[in-house]
Amino acid sequence: MTARAIGDLLRELTPQVLGALVRRYGQFEGCEDAVQEALLAATVRWPAEGVPENPRGWLVTVASRRFIDQLRSDHARRERESATAAEVVPPEVPETDDTLVLLFMCCHPALTPASQTALTLRAVGGLTTAEIARAFLVPEATMAARISRAKQRIRAAGSTFGLPAGAEREERLRVVLHVLYLIFNEGYTASSGSELHRADLAREAIRLTRMVHAQLPEDGEVTGLLALMLLTHARREARTTAAGDLVPLDEQDRTRWDRASIDEGSALVKAALAGPTLGPYQLQAAIAATHDDAATAEETNWAQVHALYLILERIAPNPMVTLNRAIALAETQGPPAGLELLATLDADERMAGHHRLLSVRAHLLEQVGDPAGAYEHYRRAARATASLAERRYLEARAARVRPPARPGARGQAQ
Amino acid sequence: MQFLISLYINPAVLDALTEEEQAAIGEGHGKFLQALKESGELITTQALADPSQAAVVSVRNGQPVVTDGPFVEFKEYLGGFYLIDCENRERAIELAARIPDTAIEGLGVEVRQVMFADGQLEA
Numbered sequence: 001m002t003a004r005a006i007g008d009l010l011r012e013l014t015p016q017v018l019g020a021l022v023r024r025y026g027q028f029e030g031c032e033d034a035v036q037e038a039l040l041a042a043t044v045r046w047p048a049e050g051v052p053e054n055p056r057g058w059l060v061t062v063a064s065r066r067f068i069d070q071l072r073s074d075h076a077r078r079e080r081e082s083a084t085a086a087e088v089v090p091p092e093v094p095e096t097d098d099t100l101v102l103l104f105m106c107c108h109p110a111l112t113p114a115s116q117t118a119l120t121l122r123a124v125g126g127l128t129t130a131e132i133a134r135a136f137l138v139p140e141a142t143m144a145a146r147i148s149r150a151k152q153r154i155r156a157a158g159s160t161f162g163l164p165a166g167a168e169r170e171e172r173l174r175v176v177l178h179v180l181y182l183i184f185n186e187g188y189t190a191s192s193g194s195e196l197h198r199a200d201l202a203r204e205a206i207r208l209t210r211m212v213h214a215q216l217p218e219d220g221e222v223t224g225l226l227a228l229m230l231l232t233h234a235r236r237e238a239r240t241t242a243a244g245d246l247v248p249l250d251e252q253d254r255t256r257w258d259r260a261s262i263d264e265g266s267a268l269v270k271a272a273l274a275g276p277t278l279g280p281y282q283l284q285a286a287i288a289a290t291h292d293d294a295a296t297a298e299e300t301n302w303a304q305v306h307a308l309y310l311i312l313e314r315i316a317p318n319p320m321v322t323l324n325r326a327i328a329l330a331e332t333q334g335p336p337a338g339l340e341l342l343a344t345l346d347a348d349e350r351m352a353g354h355h356r357l358l359s360v361r362a363h364l365l366e367q368v369g370d371p372a373g374a375y376e377h378y379r380r381a382a383r384a385t386a387s388l389a390e391r392r393y394l395e396a397r398a399a400r401v402r403p404p405a406r407p408g409a410r411g412q413a414q
Numbered sequence: 415m416q417f418l419i420s421l422y423i424n425p426a427v428l429d430a431l432t433e434e435e436q437a438a439i440g441e442g443h444g445k446f447l448q449a450l451k452e453s454g455e456l457i458t459t460q461a462l463a464d465p466s467q468a469a470v471v472s473v474r475n476g477q478p479v480v481t482d483g484p485f486v487e488f489k490e491y492l493g494g495f496y497l498i499d500c501e502n503r504e505r506a507i508e509l510a511a512r513i514p515d516t517a518i519e520g521l522g523v524e525v526r527q528v529m530f531a532d533g534q535l536e537a
Contacts (some may be wrong), residue, residue, distance in 0.1 A: 112501050137416070138499045139532055146454025251537075379507055386415075386527045 006046050009055060010039050014126030015211070017059045019098020021067060022161050027152040028105060030067055032123050039062035039126060099124060099211050101163055106150075107175045110157040116152035116179045117186070122147055124211075125204055133200050136186065173216075177225050177281065180209050184229050189238070202233055223272040224282030229267035231288035234258040246393040250297035262292045283312040302331035319351045323360055335367040355384035359394055371401040415525060416457065416499045417506040420443055422522030423493035431518075434456055442514030450498060455509070461494035484493075503527065 001008070014035065021031040038059045052058040065377035106120040118136075121127045127135075134144035164172055187201030209226045216222050238252040247253075267291045272282045287308045293302040309325035322345055330338025330377045342361055378398035382391045430437070450456035465484040472479050478513050484491060496513075506525050515521040 114499075114501050118454075136499070141451075141453050142457055142499060145451060146457075149452060149454055386529050388530045391529070394483070 001046070001051050003047050006043070006051065009051070010042055010059075011058050011126035011207075011346075014039065015065055015102050015124045016056055016097060018123060019102060021063055022102075023098070024064075025067060026161065027155075028159070028161065029155055030070060031063070032151065034063045034070065035059070036122070036128070037066045040128070051129050052210045061363070069123070071319060073276050097215065100215050101210065103208075104163060104169075104174045105154060105159060105161070106170050107172060107179050108154050108157060108159055108214035109175065111150050111180055113179065115146055115153070117174070117183050118143060118146050119150045119178055120208070121183065121204065125208060127204070151249040161337075166218050173219070176212065177270055179220060180205050180212070181225060181281075183208070184232075186230060202236070205229060206233060218275070220272045220275040220277045221281045223268050223275075224279060224285045227265040227268035227285035228281055228288055230268070231285060231292050234261035234265065234292060235337045240389070244389060245396075246389045247322075248393075249291060252297075254295060257292065262268060262289075263299070265289060266292070278311070278315065280312060280316040283308055283315070287312075300331070319345050319348045319355070323351070326364075327360060330364055335364045338364045339368070344387060353380075353384055355381045355394075358384055359397075362394075362397065366397075366401055371403050374398075374401045375403065388409040415502055415506070416497065416531065417477065417503075418499065418526050418528060419496040419506070419510050419513070420522075420524045420526070421493045421495060421513070422490040422524065423515070424490045424520045426489065426519035433460075439514045439518075442512075446509075446512050446530070449498075449512075450509070453498045455498050457497040457499055459494065459496045463493060465491040490520075497528070 017038065018031060018035045021035060022028050025031055041062055042055075042059060046052075046055075076218065096316045102124050103120065106123050113117070118132055121132045121135075122129065129144050129147060132147075133140040136143065160310050161168060180181050184202050184205035187203070187205060204231050206226070209222070209229060213219075213222050213226045227237045234257050235249075235252060237254040237258070238254065239247055241247060265285065266289045269282065269285045273286060287305055290301050290304050290308065306325060306328035309321060309328055313325060314322045322341065326338045326341040326345075329341055342357065342364070345357055351357045358381035362381055365371075365377060366374035373397050378394050378401065380396060382394035385391050385394065431439070447456070447459060459535065468482075469487050470481045470482045470483065498506065498509060500509060503525075506527075510523050510525050513523050516523045
């Protein structure tokens with residue numbers, strides 16, 4: 001088995017091993033550390049000695065020993081009798097899959113989203129602290145502190161190992177999906193530095209969402225989120241130039257889209273939309289599928305995109321959704337209609353000076369033949385964004401519509 | 415999201431403080447630093463030597479020209495910074511408000527988002 005295949009196997013087994021330990025010993029914090037150590041031991045030993053016959057059992061045994069050793073040394077440090085430490089009997093390898101329970105735990109409401117994502121990647125994703133730190137472009141010490149604080153918070157909140165019931169379960173599942181969505185976005189919107197690592201985050205988010213989907217195949221929003229990720233990730237190769245510049249959807253080379261990913265995503269959307277409930281991820285996935293269905297930008301079914309945004313706006317009102325609907329409206333009824341809808345967002349303080357509002361307005365002004373207005377808005381949008389790739393793109397657009405300087409004239413042309 | 419919290423100091427303002435007040439600032443920064451480390455939001459922090467020790471470097475006709483002193487003569491100078499990684503802009507501002515300098519007239523604390531980063535984080 002190659003080192004890469006071993007790594008994949010280890011990450012797949014992580015939640016099962018951690019689940020087994022927490023079920024037996026109850027201490028999420030200590031068990032999580034012990035599992036990390038067992039993973040590390042496997043990474044060192046398996047490539048040399050070969051993968052054991054029962055890799056899950058091996059990991060559970062090693063992790064249990066580490067956990068008990070730690071417990072004993074903690075006791076010794078407190079100068080207590082070590083006899084109270086439990087005997088080293090590795091727990092039974094369970095038949096149940098604890099992935100969901102662990103995800104619910106990592107996405108505990110007492111944690112900030114940044115902590116939820118970090119802990120999820122470590123405890124369920126099986127990534128090391130160093131890998132997570134690299135992916136988020138922070139020092140390892142920063143990430144280690146964040147993860148350890150998160151575990152302390154969970155303990156302080158008195159979280160028990162098990163699935164919450166009823167409405168709380170539903171609510172927590174939404175948080176889990178949001179965390180997976182954040183991990184995906186972090187990878188997808190890579191704008192600087194280690195882009196390779198950040199693309200890995202998108203893949204990791206897809207892998208984790210697949211695990212949730214395997215547990216809850218009937219949940220429309222889980223299916224919708226997985227579809228949304230696949231349909232978006234399918235465009236990754238066409239989304240930037242070799243130099244790292246952004247390529248907008250309508251200028252992408254669609255032959256470079258990942259067909260298999262689109263087919264899988266589209267099938268999932270269809271299945272989700274046939275279900276009894278309709279949610280924001282399903283609608284966003286349906287919109288992504290509509291774009292991915294068009295062989296050329298001109299063939300995009302904008303009427304359908306607009307209709308889907310209209311429903312999304314009703315079930316989950318959000319100025320960003322309205323902004324996106326304005327783009328679709330401009331395509332179906334002309335740029336002036338789009339501009340009119342954008343004007344309704346001006347009073348929304350969440351959108352005031354937002355680079356997306358500025359750049360969409362710039363595009364529409366360009367289309368209605370107002371290069372001076374477009375130039376001004378592209379420039380303002382470029383200043384407002386915190387993404388270097390986006391700023392380069394917006395500055396290039398601005399340069400394209402810049403009104404020619406008239407000889408002798410001062411200031412901006414009409 | 416990463417933010418740079420820049421600390422603009424005014425030597426005259428600092429000199430006018432009592433010893434207790436100066437000690438309180440030092441202590442406040444110590445506490446702030448500790449809290450940032452524990453929460454996993456600190457990337458790095460650095461304090462700069464006095465602006466009078468700065469060298470301004472320019473190259474004219476291919477020859478480097480070095481002059482003493484800060485580039486711009488102002489009352490306030492960049493004294494140091496915290497580079498943090500936190501949830502959002504609101505959180506960055508909430509953190510910045512805990513820096514003792516913010517309570518002193520004449521000292522400036524500025525929050526700006528990072529747009530590009532490269533180089534080794536582990537030093």
